[in-house]
Amino acid sequence: MRNLEKSVPVIRFKGFSEAWEQRKLGEDVNFLNGRAYSQKELLDKGKYKVLRVGNFNTNDRWYYSDLELEENKYANRGDLLYLWATNFGPEIWNQEKVIYHYHIWKLKIMNINVSKQYLYTWLITDKERIKQSTNGTTMVHVTKSHIEQREFQIPPNLTEQQKIGDFFKQLDDTIALHQRKLDALKLMKKGFLQQMFPKSEENVPKLRVSNFAGEWEQRKAGNIFMTISDKNHAHLPVLSASQELGMIRRDNIGINIKYNEKSLKNYKLVKPGQFVIHLRSFQGGFAWSYITGITSPAYTILDYKEPQKNVSKFWKEVLTSPIFIKRLETITYGIRDGRSISFADFSTLKFSAPSVDEQRKISAFFQQLDNNTTIQQNKLEKLISLKEAYLQNMFI
Incomplete structure (x- = not known):
């Protein structure tokens, strides 16, 4: 054991004053390898689920196995696991008994003076640091020898x-x-x-x-909406389109997008309650604006032919709904970065209002x-x- 230069944390529970110790993970923990499976061995149905990295953070399908293995190849409820390939970090397994895949370690704590819950929490603090010590290009991973030599701090x-x-x-x-x-x-x-x-x-x-x-009245989009193109408002903030947040200030998206300020006179005015048809139809393509600003001349701006007959926030729910996004598949075209949306095609769609x-x-x-x-x-x-x-x- 080695004492730390800074041997105590900033915040501590009352009643504890001893200096923390620094140890190597391999001194206290065995990292047990999961089982590698070929695609042919993975079944659609079987006795045990096969837990893979994708089953934690994505919607990867579950595969199964009927193999009876040594107990160390199973993850039971409460086991501490570690994902060491592609995604990194600890997980405490809280579901049914499964076979864990090769890209996952099961951690067996050999020292009775090390708390599993504490170790799990410390490993969370180490997630970003350990990414700086990864290997591989096609599949980034952490080696077993590296993590066993990794130093951790413990009271x-x-x-x-x-x-x-x-x-x-x-x-x-x-x-x-x-x-x-x-x-x-x-x-x-x-x-x-x-x-x-x-x-x-x-x-x-x-x-x-x-x-x-x-x-409800059946109406064509072309009888509800019209396109507008109001330019020469270079003094207003530049807006970008997003499906989730609608139109937002470009300087709030955290991306430094270069543009020629002289070209801003050609940007189109967008007012609150209007829609912008942008170029990402796989997200829906219709961004509702809460704010006033200007946006790319490549976009189409929509307003209402009869504002007194239409509530903008009602149409916001319609044109950003999953149902409408699905309908867009019938009128979109193009193959790059989603599909383009033509107002002429959109105007033929019927809506109930x-x-x-x-x-x-x-x-x-x-x-x-x-x-x-x-x-x-x-x-x-x-x-x-x-x-x-x-x-x-x-x-x-």
């Missing part, structure tokens, strides 16, 4: 380790709870979008706001749902930031 008192581990587990559980609430709100909106707008060629939604009846009063009610409902989602998103982001701050200050 000698097991109780202090357990307190730290329990603290971060409780924080992780709270973050997971808020993530589930956020996911539920997003799923709820998706469901309401499917229920509160008629399907193509239908005139009445399945779910309706109270005090409204009768069929209610009265302006019902539009207001629907838009108000979704605005409240969006507000709740934003509040939940902010809570989640604050918790994640809080965790990051604690990770930086409760470890050496």
Whole structure:
């Protein structure tokens, strides 16, 4: 064991004052290799699921195996795992018994004075640092010999380790709870979008706001929207299009996009409530604007032929919904960076629309749902930031 130059963290639980120790992971932990599978060995059905790296962070399909292996090749509930290829970092497995793949290690702690929950949390603090020591080009990875020699810091008192581990587990559980609430709100909106707008060629939604009846009016997009091209507003901020956030200031996206300021006179004016048809139809292609600014002359700006008959936030929900994005497949063309959207083709699409009063009610409902989602998103982001701050200050 070696003493650290800076032997204590900034924030510490009361009652502990001993200097932390520095050890090598391989002194206390065995890193057990998973089993390598050929594609032919992976089954569509079988006794055991085969846990691969993609099953943690993506929607990779599950494969199965009927092989009976030595116990060290299985991951059971509560086991500490480590992803060492492509994606990096620790995971505590909390599901059914599985066979873990070759690109995953199972960590067997050999020292009874090392807390599993503490070690898991320390490995999280090491995730970004270890990326600087990776190998390979086609598949970036960490070698077993490297991680065994990796030095980690640990309080000698097991109780202090357990307190730290329990603290971060409780924080992780709270973050997971808020993530589930956020996911539920997003799923709820998706469901309401499917229920509160008629399907193509239908005139009445399945779910309706109270005090409204009768069929919605079938209207072509070309009778609702018109294109505008108002230039010579170079003094206004430049906007960029995004499907999730709509039109946003270009200087807020964190990318330094070069453009000739002399060309700004040719940029098109965008006002709140208008749409911009941009060039990424795989994301939807219709960005709603909350703000005033100018945008690329390559984009098409949409406004309403009869503003008094249309509520902009109602159409925002329509033209950014997954249902509408799916409909765009019938009118888009091109092969690079998504597909281009022609206003002439878009204008032929039919939409069902209610009265302006019902539009207001629907838009108000979704605005409240969006507000709740934003509040939940902010809570989640604050918790994640809080965790990051604690990770930086409760470890050496």
